[in-house]
Amino acid sequence: MNVTLIDVVILCLLVITTIAINQQRNLFATTMLTGIYSLLCASLFVCLDAVDVAFTEAAVGAGIATILFLGTLALTSFEEKTAVKVSFPGLFIVIVTGGLLIYGLNDIPFFGSPDNPVQTYLASKYINESANEIGIPNLVTSVLASYRGYDTLGETTVIFTAGIGVLMLLGRAKGKNRSLLGDER
């Protein structure tokens, strides 16, 4: 695995942004920092040659998510509540879960490892067959839209369902205090 200077710089900036998000109590600044975090992630994906993912991250993570956060802040408050108390059960759960995840890392193949099951038969099939079977130059699109059409249908349905969920919670007629279950009031 080749680690170049730009990877190191972007990863360091990601860590700095994360610390800044944790330290920041002003939610407006936090929102802006999350946007920066997404943009840095997008740059990292470009370095990993995953331009499609980078594109999505920049558009959704840095763009839409920031706007939705700002909309939420406009409905609620721009300041985080200051009552910061260390919760020991919470700390315990976080440490145990983190430890388990690091323990689980042992079983995951290294990044870009040729022994990775994905690389041994599936990727080579897609790379070799896509030009004949699907006939479009962008391999990502042919995997996403054709080989993995079921997954993409599921993702589209998830987005649609999320929209419906938000509509049910927030999308009531404006100015009226109607309850979720009926129109008693």
Next chain:
Amino acid sequence: MEHHLVLRVVARTLIPLIMLFALYVQFHGDYGPGGGFQAGVIFAVAFILYGLIYGVDKLRDVVHPGLIRSLAAFGVLLYVGVGIASIIGGGEFLNYNALATDPVAGQHIGIILIELGVGITVASTMIILFYAFARP
């Protein structure tokens, strides 16, 4: 934001370009990076930018909330419809080979249509979310 002259002028120039770029990303997804998800978000951003600069009420005059809800459902239906069309054509669900006599041509048709469905649903849902959250 009625008084922000610079923002209004810049937005007026940018919105058509954003829409054009979204259409490019949508229909060029077969050849370059992009596809329905990204194009849908970018297309929605054009409307959201309009809403941010000129006000949500003006945006409601441009795209009716009821229409946008129907469109969100239409995108998913278009996707499922392509799947059912491929069953009718004699293949499995979402096997685009069955959509045309030539399997590769069938794949092209299928991919363009489902990407369009994804784009419509994503764009509509993003505008729905914006409407829901931007309610004053």
